[in-house]
Amino acid sequence: MFKNNFVKRIGPVLCSRWVVSLVGLFAISLLIWFGGPLIAIAGTEPLVSEVSRLVVLLVLTLLWGAINIAHQARNKHQNAKAVKTLLDGNDEASLLNEATQREIETLRTRIVQALTVLNGSVLKRGKSVYQLPWYILIGPPGTGKTTALHNSGLEFPLKDKLGDDPLAGVGGTRHCDWWFTNQAVLIDTAGRYTTQDSNREQDSKAWFGFLGLLKKHRTRRPINGAIVTVSLVSLLTQTRTERNLHARAIKHRIQELKNQLGMHFPVYVIMTKADLVAGFSEYFADLSAEQREQVWGITFPEQADDPERGVVGMFNKEFHHLLERLVGRMNERMQHTRDIDKRTLIYEFPKQLRLIQAAADDFLKEIFSPNSFEEAPMLRGVYIASATQEGVPIDRVMTEMAGGLGLGSVPLKQPGSESKGFFIKRLFEDVIFPEQYIGTVNRHHQKQNLWLKRGVLGGCCVLMGIMGGLWLTSYKWNKDLVDEAAIAVAQYKQVVTPELTSKTDVITLANALDLLEDLPAGYNGKMLDSDAVKHVGLYQGDKIGQPARAAYERGLQGFFAPYLIHALQQDMKENSAYLEYLYETLKTYLMLFDHSHYEEEQVLSWFALYFERTYPGEINEPIRQSLMGHTTNLLELGIVGVQQDDDAVELARGVLTQMPLAERAYQRLKMDFMDSHIPDYRLTDILGSQSQTVFQRLSGKSLSDGIAGLYTYTGFHSVFQLENKRIVKRLMEDSWVYGDKLQLGEATKQEVMTAVNDKYYRDYIYYWNQLIGDIQLVPYSSAAEGLYQMKVLSGSERPLQSLIVSIQKQLRLTELPISEEAKAAGEVAGHAAGVAMQQKKTRITRYLPSEMPELESALPGAQIEEEFADILAIGDVEFNALNESLTLLHNYLAKLNSTGDNDRVAYKSLLGETSHDDLDANLSQVGDVIPAPFNQWLGELKKQTTKLAKQGSKVHLNTIWQDAVVSEYKKSIKGKYPFNRRSKRDVKIKDFGRFFGYGGILDNFFITYLEPFVDTSKGQWRFTKNVGVSETSLQLFKQAQRIREAFFEPGSKVPHVEFGLKTVFLDQHISNFRFEFGPQAMIYRHGPTRVSSFSWPDTSQTAQVRLVFTPPQSGHAITKTYKGSWGLFRLLEEAARKRSKTRKDKMVEVELKGNRATVQLLPNSVVHPFWLRDIERFSCPMTL
Template sequence: MLNTLFSILSSRLLWGFLGITALSFIIWVIGPLLAINGSSPLEPEVNRQISIGLLYLVWGFGQVIPRLHNAWVNRQLVSSLGKQEAAETGAPLLNDEEQVLAQRFSEASQLLKKAHFSGTSGRKKPFWMRRFSRQYLYQLPWYVIIGAPGAGKTTALVNSGLHFPLADRFGKTALRGIGGTRNCDWWFTNEAVLLDTAGRYTMQESQREQDASEWGKFVALLKKYRARQPVNGAIITISVSDLLTLSAEQRRQQASALRQRLLELHEQLGIRFPVYVLVTKTDLLKGFTAYFDGFDKAKRDQVWGFTFPWAKLKSGNFDVQTAFEHEYSLLQQRLDAGLADVMLMERDGKARAESYLFPQEFSALRPLLSDYLTQIFAHSGFETSLSARGVYFASGTQEGQPFDKVMGELNRALNLPSHDGGTKATEWGAGPQHQQGGAVPPVKGQSFFLRDVLENVVFPESGLAGSNRWWELRNRAVLWSGYLLLSLALVVAAILWFISYSHNRDYLQEVSAKVPAVNQQGQALQAGNLSDLFALLPYLNGLLHLPESQQFDINHPPLTRRMGLYRGGEVSDATNALYQKALKQLLLPQVAQQITSWLRSDDGSDADFSYEALKAYQMLYQPKHYDGKFIHAWVMLNLQRTLPQNITREQLRQLEWHLSQLLETQIQSSPYAKDDALIAREQALIARMPLSDRVYGRLKRLLEHDDSLKPVSLAALGGPQSELVFTRKSGKPLSEGISGLYTPEGYWNSFDKQIDSVTAALYADDVWVLGKSTSDSDKAQTDNLVRQRYMDDYIRQWDGLLQDLALNNIANLSQRINSARLLSSANSPLRQLVTGLSHYLVLEKPAAPQEPGKKADSGNSATNTLRSLFGAREGPALQIRRPRSRKSPSTLLRCWNWRSRYRKVAKPSSLMISSSKWMTFTAI
């Protein structure tokens, strides 16, 4: 619990979040108090919220982006380890041996691209902290293990007790610790990556060129993907077996090979790193197993060896041999001091004898190991000095017969016989049974003095290794380049800020110069007559254009006027507030007076005008039914009717703009008291006209100006030769005909489809304009009356046209003959006229009617005319259903036509069309 609490309190993520939160609190509380040149940019809450949000966003990116970069580098590294590469451009592909080095990750590459490692300390942290403290593969410390073939490198790793998180999932094919490794094995722990190189890479004896090439590629791979710090250290393994069995010359050659590999790492990687000496197979010393047989696991995992001071090693004047002799003697003294306790605890005589011999065996190893290390870490003025961080003794597994160097030398001194040339252990003991039984058998499967060396000494010192000098120089160059760019950006920003400050200062002076003239116009309005709407234009225009500049567009200011110093927005807001105040205090009262004046002067002669005038007046007192576009269009329509001659089109356009800003942007109310008597008088005037007449009048005004309804003329019905035989009694031209409203297309495609919507809109408006509602029966009756009014006008229009038609007055006989010949020809204008009239007089429904709503939408523009606005208004729709028993208007008209007025025209023409026969004049 305490460890978890300490991990939380020491988390950089937690303290970073708290720091950002504290800074956000300062911005929120103290930000409004900060002013720059009289302006407080953090005073609005929205600006503070945006600033705090950006602060958290930047901090979050700072936490996420490095992790994304690490993931990308990790994927690049793993991908490179799993693919085949050519040695250099234009070179052939790698051979089989070289491919093995680059393909060790083939089966685990996909997992390693996303794998995280947390370390032993990370497992004690809370889950959310472990998520943020995990590291990718390339971020872990990397250590290279170098040693001669059979030196026990792999055996030491297999039995070290370290946790290898990928071993269980991908098997233990790389853990072949008995025979030595042939290629490079990669061992992944939560704390570090261990690169177990093949022993032949170190000695390079059998195939020197191939081994050297593979070793060079291995070093190049490290340098490519860990350029800053390719390795964090090197571990060289020295086998006790080699020290005791090899000749002096062989030991010298082996030490020289190790030194050469370390120097190559130094030179090619370009860094200084610590070298840890691990003396393996110490169990082959006589008495090792007997001496340490009583150790439990914790004691077996501890460190047995010594560490040299790093500060002295870096100075270059450190004498490794002298320090080694001193530290080694201390270890020997420690063995001698503990010998008495071991002898007392051991009951077996044979084991006691071997335990007593072990300190002497360990002492006999010192000169051999000292010469070996002196050969590796010798100082030279021509080569890089190697840093021996420490010497540690370990045993991975207890296999094979121990060597008895002390007894071997004693046998040789006394000329006594020895087994295997005096190199193997001499069998001696307290009695014959021990001579037959041999040495104390080792206990297999136990490791001695390995785990803590790696976990508590090597891995925690991953920061001792230096960085690549060239990488540091390049990184420093990039860093200083960034600083230079930032400085340059700061200079450019400072210049732009200065320019922006100067321009904004000039802009404010320009605006200030306009203020006296605007104030003077306002004072003149207060002293003069405010009944004229156009008299307000100079003052309103002055306020509207006050923030504008002749130098730039205030809506799109250039960069040299922005940079956080632009004041056009504040000036525009201030002048807009003043402009809106002027609209409400000056223009709105005049608009209300004009609407009231028009309503008072109404004499009721035009019910539609009276209705719309009352409607506009009511809107100023009923916010629920307010329609700014309607009032705007109504005011402009009436102003244009009585427009003074000295008013220009530009002034009219300016007033229209001010009215739109006043009426259409928000709901307005009249500043004057409501005149109920005036409303009652106007409602009484409107009530004189039946509702059906108002509905029909509105439909008629809408559709008569519909450009999609084409008019019908006698010239079009009779053909191009009509003027040769026909004339109009009124003297009007034959090309002037009937409105397209009074045609089958006009009825079916426009009138019939809009009658319900217009009627419903008037019903809804009557509720609040006239203060009355209509029942369903009244609505049905109104519908019939509207259609009957249309039929009456339809017949009246066509009656007037036909009654106005006559033959041309012919003076002489020859013209009469020509006229008769033309009238009786196949393309007779009379025949075409009668045939065309049959279509319009019967009022048949068109075969392909237009889509609903197209006629109603044509010409609807609230800014052009008031009648178009009425067609576009949306009001509460009232459903009007016609009784099923009622005959349709077309049926009524058709029956009426056939029975009375148009029988003489419609019947012969229909017979002529159906039978394709000639028709005599007497039949007409």
Template sequence: MKKLLSILFHPVLLLIVGLVLMAGAIWIAGPLVSFARSYPLESRTARYMAIGCVALVVILRRIWVAWRARRTQAALSAGLAAHREAPRAAAAPSPGDTEVATLSKRFDEALAVLREARITASGKKPGWRDWVTLSGRQYLYQLPWYMFIGAPGAGKTTALIHSGLRFPLAERFGTDKIRGVGGTRNCDWWFTDDAVLIDTAGRYTTHESDRDADQAAWQGFLALLKKTRPRQPINGVLMTLAVPDLIAAMPASVEEMASTLRARMRELMQAFGTRFPVYVLVTKTDLLAGFTEFFADMSKEERGQVFGFTFPYDPKRPLTESEFGARVDAELDALEARLVARLPERLNAETGLAQRAAIVGFPQQFAALKPALAEALRATFVQSKHDDIPLVRGVYFTSGTQEGTPIDRVMGSLARAFGVERGVQPPRPASGRSYFIERLLTQIVFAEQGLAGSNLRWSRRRHLWRLSAYAAIAAVTACVLALWGTSYLRNRTYVASVDQAAQTAKQAVAGTSAAGTSLVALLPLLSAVRQLASTRQVDAARPPLSMQWGLWQGAKLDAAASDAYERLLTDLFLPKLAARIEEQARSANPANPGYAYEALKAYLMLNQPEHQDPDALKTWIVTDWDRSLPREVGNEQRAALAGHLDALLARGVVHPNLPFDERLVAHLRTMLAASTLAQRVYGRVKQQGVGANYPEFTVAHAGGPNASLVFVRASGMPLTRGVPGLYSFDGYHKAFLSAVDQVAVQLAAEEPWVLGIRDQSGLPRGDPAATQRLTEDVRLLYLQDYARIWNDFLNDIRIVHADSLAQSAQIARILSAPDSPLAMLAKAASRETTLATRPENETTVVDKANDKISAAREQLLKIIGGPDPTQIAPVAPGTRLESIVDDRFAGLRALVTSPGAGQPAPITQTLALINDVYANLSATDEALQQKTAPPPSDAPAKLRSQAARLPEPIRTALLDLGSQGAAQTQQARRVNLSADLKESIASFCDRALKGRYPFNPNSARDVLPEDFGALFAPGGKFDDFFQKNLAPDVDVSAKPWAFRKSDSSATQISPAGLAQFERAATIRSVFFRAGGKTPALALQFKPLEMDPTILSFTLDVDGQVLTYAHGPQIATAIQWPGTRGSGRVSVQLSPPPGSGASDLVFEGPWALFRMFDRLDIQPTDQPERFIATFDVEGRKARFEVTANSVENPFRLADLRAFSCPERL
């Protein structure tokens, strides 16, 4: 049964069965498989090729695996050869060089064996089945490699010889090749069915022979291993500890041995860069007294079992130092307990007294070994902060051959304790039997070959791939059947869903009419029918793979849905388009002939199939949608409309089933007849976006990086917007001129059927002269627009508004700099407005027309012979049309053009003048900041004068700069003057006058005459400030005062501020006519009449007495202030009034004015005279008072209205 199962599941048979099943599936199901509505495996040839491809892939893969293995082996040999042949230094060889050379030679010999002896896991040479089978066999160099390390004489070689392993090279290469290549002085190579074992010399471990040479040889050996197998140098290490070394050695020797072994482990891990398992073999266990007798009853099978213990494998949580020691002690105790448990059985089976004594003592001998062994293990595998501990897998006791003298440590201890002579057992002959080795290597060590490094993951992945390959071959048939079943079920559900959607669409179509539904409202229905063959789960254009496999029904349903969709486009969508185009044609008006022409053209194209242009028709319809559809219609809906339009036009010529309106066509043709062909050509050129590929001419680009600092558009447009590219130098020469010819030809071809022109003699069809005339007419329209657009653009450029004098100076500095934005803008604008200069290597339309005319004349002469009777003359250059633009901007061109070689352009002088203005503004700003007088300069006046003679945009820029500079200067000076005013006048004035009489008539406090004089006297504070700062700019002859309207006027203050200085001047002229420093008045009092009840009237003004007693009316002179300086004025009547008051008394320096405030004053026809009436309790006395000024000082309005100015 086992043999039958091995045959049925043999990899070769499974591979053949899989290939046959795959070939059958391709042959049977291939014709049913469709892709993009085609059946690629329908023909027999295609199926043969598919089957051959599958078989070829399997064979090629196997060949590739074999080739890769051979290439790896060749690379391995080459690497070792290169290492051996590497040049050595010219100096004397260092210690160990000879050893390394010997080891390298041994590697070469080993590789020679590898090349000649490729074996499989069964020990046979690989045959044809091994490279055909997907599972394959392992070449010898791919077997796991294990290294033996240990002290000399530790029994490493003996353990291998008596391990019971099978050496497949024995028959082919002899016993030496079985044992290995090389002597024990260096290393032995052991080739088994399961692994390659490397037995290193013990001196490589202890370095006891020649430390330097052994160290160099050891490092060289590790380098050779790593170079040989860089991915995984070794799969594990077998560390040997001999029982004699543990029993006979002192604790210090055990510590030294452990330290040596730990150093070798560290060097291995550092050299190989990987972590590998370590198996500790306690060899020569047979030298424990009683070992042979204790295990003498074991058969060969029993001797092959494992005697020792294995640590649990947990890479995520290795054993700690304490756990490791506890585990070792526990396992050793367990082994001892096992030995003790076997004692009864062995004692019963043995009858000899000596043998029974040896058996009884063996567990004690083992127990005596435990402390030394445990200490050696702890010292060897103790954890370090700087080094990773090796992956210790277990400790195992072995015996290769039973020879030598057993060591009785127990009897030795007793002899030493009782002081008796210790007996020595005789040496034993070799028995040739091995204990506890075979299964240890085959079932534990070799079974864990994947623990080294990352090999475990690689092995698992390889195993999974192998199992996947077998499973895939076995599952192909089941998968095909499952796919067919799934495809059938899903296609049945899909057809039902499409049928339901078709019924819903049918009902929607029945309730929709072309007349009452908008285009946007039609979108859901059109989209639903267009995608009828697609459902939410299935896209008919990209069906899922599970619905194919020859059963896909979407192609048939999609064809039916496409037919229904095309009928909807014709019955619903096209009539709506036709109605809209007719509506556009009816809405055309003469104000927009270009629109009327295109609307008529679209209407005719839709109704006259012979003139239909799908691209032009689509452009017109989509443009209308962009303009007419509501904003609520989103981009997705617009894109959907365009998609339906494309589908409609893709069918070819379309024709709506609507009546053709001849009267509408005639009306539009009559309307368009009012516009010339040149106008229509020019309009078409603009509609086509000619010149749009050329950038706009903008101030931001032409003026350089500083343009935004000095320029602004008066219209509010940004500097990044300017003249369209069509109206640029390149736009004219490189776009417009060539487009005119094309559009002219196009319109000449269209107009006969668009405008219904039967007499086509006036059209430039094949007539160069007529084409030239049309072109010139179009150019004339274009150049007129060109000049207008540029003129408006240049006139729109202004200087930015400056908020301060410093900013105005900064603007002037930028404008006058070497990279002046003004000069750059002017030069760039001059180039764009100089169209007479053509680009290099480019002919004009006139040149082309002349060439065509010359060619036509020559052809005509050849036909009729003789001279040309029509005398067709070439187009005369005459005055170029470009002069329309060039002449308009000749001033700008002259400004930036050098008048001669080596001479600067006139704009250089303008920039120099701007630089002078900059210097003036800077000096003025500095002077005003220091509150000094600005330096005189005529630069602003020169700037304004020259600006009037310059073209735009220079003129406006300079005028703006001058006016802003002047305004900023005035503003800055006004601020300084206000500060000076506040410091020199306002503060004192406020303290001296505010709230005092006579400026406040109700105040009891008087203004001191000295303070009054300090403010208002000639040379006083107001007079001095006015003369120094304002007098040159103020017209004092005007009433009220006003600033002179002169360019030199540098200061403008508020009217209220100037009015206070005018009032101060009036006060000065009234109160300081004599020129003193204190106010003074000269008055004359002349009595006119007095009440009869008054016998005597006496007026005393500071000692100046006027007495009137109904006598002669003689005028009396009164001076104010009086000479006595008492500041007292009194009025006395005789007899006194009835109240008993004898007189009226007024005190203070302004007592006279206070008195006049009590009087009734009436003006006369002479302004310097007035009538003052004294009224004391109804008794009156009238006097005529004559002042020394036409301004009445006692009713002086400027005195009452005056207030201290705080700012200008």
């Protein structure tokens, strides 16, 4: 149900206009973003840059939003226009008296409020009143049109503000009601509009005026369908002439709708007031609210198989099928109805409808039968419905029968006052509303669209003529462009024979580049025209210009750029003695490859000087200008495809390495002092020989593998702090050797030292994190091993505390090293100087600005202390707590290891009789105050100790389980009936009671050993504390409890079950049936059924169940015996195998040699042992 509702709600949203258009916009956006760079138009790639694509996507998004807003505004305008027309109509205002006009004005005020709410509300799929499908209801007066809509169960958006009533009097007439649902607008016309029998002229004018209003303001599809209502009472009571008159009136109204609105639409016939057919209310009284919403009727195909008869010719056949469905359900309804009068009405109900069939068929054929003179209406279906259960039903069957016998008819009772809608809601929601587009559109509207298409086609033809003239003009100009390009290419081939190479002289190269630069539409833009006419369709400028520009750029990059680079390299090589010139040349060379330092003036100045030295004199002025022009163009493009000659640069600058200054300083520091005289930090130097046996490295490394001395407290203060400054200073003074001149302005000495510090601190933290995280305690698997480890850890060496203290000393780098003598002297001198210093501080403080910011400074090594702040925070309180925990753990393991029965001690500790809970709580508490990874060590100790306790507890419990329970189970229970259905040996009643009874073996074991640890307050038992027994074992004791509750009285070890038997069927040819259960018996002789009471087990020595069938004449009884105390259960099991429903309805069918009897088993309690599956599933495992 939830899934269907969800699909029903989310489906329309996903199919809505804005969602579909948004998905399309997203798809186009993806295509533009990922496929745009691949699109080239005449050599131009308009979407290659991200900015251009973002602009296009932004324009598309704005366009999409504008279209949606315009669409919503148009719908809103159409809706407001339709509503205004409906509100302003006054077709009959002149015929009304003053009192009636006041009534209409009041209704109009209410409708204004209602439509205001509608305009501000979101209906289904976000549609407005104008967009919703409109349906018109027609039918004679009193056919229940309004009542059917009122009780249809449809959703009305105005319900919260205006209730469930319709909006009456809209459109200037008081004779139609407008129902606004969230799916459609339903126009309930007055019945007199259909019959036009009260004031024919006035009704006809009002009807045609109303149709004109619909056609005017819903041009394309004025209505989506028509709903014709006819009362079943009318079909039952009217004469043939009266029915035909109503049918013809309805047919005329439908034809008028088709002619006036100019469209073909579906027609749905609803036969109302079905509740007035005798038996309707009784027949459908058992339907739920959801069942009452279903569709009951006939839906015809759109096209009839026989065009001469039309779809209405199928009515009798389909109506017969409806009657068959009613007859098929009648027996079920009569079985569930005890009232004889209601059963009579239910029985007669299909006949009542059968009497209506002929009248309904005549009525429908009068309206919908096709003929040669007019097009038959589109009959989509005929449906039966009831909106309210009021009035006295009509019983045609009893009336005709009584009339035939000359008897008076008995009036039927009027049904209750409660009104329910039958077969209406889903008729609208699942049949009528989904077919809102099945009808055609207005023919006049179609003609308008046709003329609009013709106008667009004519405009396209005119546009094609204009474009043809523009293309002809463009063709002539572009042909001239192609001819000029051919001439220029021919000139180029004359100059360059056969083609440019790396050995071409510079004069030829310059001339060739001049020709390539001057190609039409090429690099310099020769013959490019901005006239839009010449660019229409046939423009060849881009097609010719792109390869022309590409050819010139290839010439620059492929031949001219190597020439310039070679000139620079040659000058660096030949002028190494002239340092200043070499510097300028090297600077120019590097600028061509390093754009961050590029200066166009510097590069152009150098090449201008070079060309003057190479080609001096006025005679070479043209060649110099040509070379400079090509140089400028090349620099604008940027040199690509030419690699920097590192060897030439190394010769010129003496570059030894490209490594940054800070990195070189740090690597030099490590190279010089990694293997210095400062000793490494090793765990073997901290831990004693005995303590080393309880520690290990997680990585498998030896405890003697430590941290290099450079990354210890001594290495930091004795080496790094001193050598860092010296090495950085030396490298910066010699930086010109390494080619760092251009970096000296950016990287000051302090910045380099800071960078070296950061690298050292990073490695310092890394090495110590690796070591600390790699240390762990050796795990133990027995109490003896654990006791030894705790003896070491809690001994006098205190290895854990010693290890943590030694690590803290290596990490507390802000404490400066000082000797004891210097420390004592400093205290004396410091006290003497303190007074004088305080006086000077007070005097200087007066001159400080009031808003001077405080200086931020950190001592060397503070970053490392900050990283390990948690470890450095461990003090005496934490160490005392840690040592106390180790002592408690030592004492606990000592108890586990103190006696020969360690498993029992482990179980007792979990039971709470020893200190396991206290130990567990203490380890958890200490673990919360000690940081990682030391708290993880405590966690491992806790986990290993708990595991030992659980293992011991499990062994202890399973020992008792096997001795006390499993042995008795094997001896008395296993393999016997009823635990083994195929076994011929029965479990003895005493053994059964001793094993399963209250205080029995299973119950006593559970209460004694497991109940303190199990929560039995809920249906699913669970352990409150893990004692080494699996959770699945609790199912065994849960099964045993259910068996105990079924077989035993509370507190008893003796099984006792009381039940009753009642014979409900016995073959007619059997004189009597006897059920013997030991001394207890039940005899049945085809008389009234009585319940016989029995109790199990049978305590007599000949315990058995005996079935006896006695025929009336033969005198030979037919018997069958089920021996043993469990014979009753064997009988019940056999009956359940033959008939699967026996377990549910407890009807035991007995059959001996073709003689059958059915006995009903009546347990005295809901909890009973009969067919108890826990019996056959029960099995004791060897271990828990």
